[in-house]
Amino acid sequence: MFLARPRHLAMVALSAVPLLVLTACGGAGTADQAGGAAPIDVPAAEADGPLDLSGVCPETVVLQQDWQPEAEHGAMYSLVGPDSTVDTEAKSVTGSLVAQGVDTGVDVEVRPGGPNVNFQPVPSLMYLDDSIMLGAVTTDAQITALADNPVVTVASQLTVSPQIVMWDPASHDGATTIEEAAAGGDPLVSAGDVFPRLLASQDIIEDAQIDLSYEGTPQRFVSDPAILQQGFATAEPYIYENEIPQWGKPVGYQLLSDVGYSVYPEALAVRADKVEENADCLAKLVPIMQQAQLDYLDDPEATNELIVDLVDQYQTGWTYSLGVADYSVQTMKDLDLVTDDPASGVFGRIDPDRMAEIVDTFGPILVDAGQIDSADIDPESLYTNEFTDDSISMGS
Known part of the structure; x- marks a missing residue:
């Protein structure tokens, strides 16, 4: 199977001193405002402009992550507006979808993965619930799911694992x-x-x-x-x-x-049978996601505070501090984990040669592991660059 993401669930102690301590949260409401801050008025996107998602996207754009809230998922969480509410039972946060300082006219809901969904792979979740617009799917997991739950990658967020x-x-x-x-x-x-x-x-x-x-x-x-x-x-x-x-x-x-672990980590994917149906939305949403990752890395403070607050409210045994979140952002920068696609110079674009290499490398491994029946996979079936904005790059 593809590599799972267990980090440090707070369940084990050494000697008499806990290695990790469960975070405490007062109250267990199902619609608490994240962070406890007062809502802030956000200007509306220009009507019919590139940031206006009303009329082309669902009223609530649902984004599914593959693990607990953390800084590697910052682009998704950065889109949640200041009017956000937290569902502590369903483990989700919802608010106006705010991109580049404006309200896009729709809401966004971000859902965590891992224990919150009984460790179900994101492609499986996307086929169980067709309200999920974009899911975070690493390429080896995408290949594993290809036979039963095919998804198409529409942009990368982390360039390097x-x-x-x-x-x-x-x-x-x-x-x-x-x-x-x-x-x-x-x-x-x-x-x-x-x-x-x-x-x-x-x-x-x-x-x-x-x-x-x-x-x-x-x-x-x-x-x-x-x-x-x-x-x-x-x-x-x-x-x-x-x-x-x-x-x-x-x-x-x-x-x-x-x-050689060349997979695209937590790339943004759409159900294969929903790409055409959602094309108008994706044409605007994918560039927003491209820019959101870059904007988040430039100014992560508010989003990191939201991520840590969500971890506290969800109370799943997962612990995550601001120290880790800040370190994560700096490490993504220092180790060039988030970079423009080297082949095109576009941030978020999928490199056809790299995808072919991934299939050649991991197809046989997944066959040997009993995860897929055949390594005869067309790399071009795994992605599309139709929706990426070629003007978006880290240098722009």
Whole structure:
């Protein structure tokens, strides 16, 4: 299966000191205003202009994420206007869809994934509920779902995957790469087998080192620092050094993208049978999503506060601090995880050659893993650049 995203569900303690503590929230209403701030008047978009979604998009544009609220999802959450309300039972936030400082004339609802949806893949959710306009779908998950729940990628948000393999430098002779850290034969602990199979296919690790027992807690890493473990460059290095007192020091890591994990992470996807039907909406919405990611990285403060507030209100056992959110944004910038498409210079555009490479690399791996029956996949069926605005780039 595709790589799951468990991070640090607050369920496990070491000795007498909790590694992670459940956040507290007063009251459990179903329509609380996010952050408790008073609504702010937002000017309306110019009628029939590029930011006016009324009449072409649904009255509420539903966006489905693949995991709990976090900064990697900042573009979606940045569109939620100051009049937002939170449904703590359904685990969603809804408000006016505000883009580039104007009210687009429709609402937006952002839904988290993971435990909030019983860990169902986003393509499955999109076929169960056709109100979902855009879902965040990583390419290997998209390929896995192709037979039963096909979706089409319409834009990327993160250009490069933030997924990493991490290790304790002191236990691995100061290793700086996955290959060096794995040379001693220690287990690589993960929740999914796609990237471990990729590493094994390149002889970076042995098959015997693959351990699929990761549960999203730091307990094993802290108690057995000889292991290697999955993680995200945008979270675990900060969390382990600053928020896990039983560790409290840097970890070593390498991006999986450095060793062939070339998927588009959490790309924006539409149900394959809904692309034509929603074309007029997507023609305006996709450029808004392109620009929203860039605007969020330029000014993330308010959105990060919303994300942390939602985590507090949802009360799922997921913990997320402003420190992690700020670190995530800076890391996305420092490691060039969000960049223009190198082939075209357009932010959010899908590169045909890269998509073909992804299919060539991951099709056989997913067949071997028993996730798909055939690697005979047309890369062009997985994406369209019809709706991206070629004038949007990080330099514009």
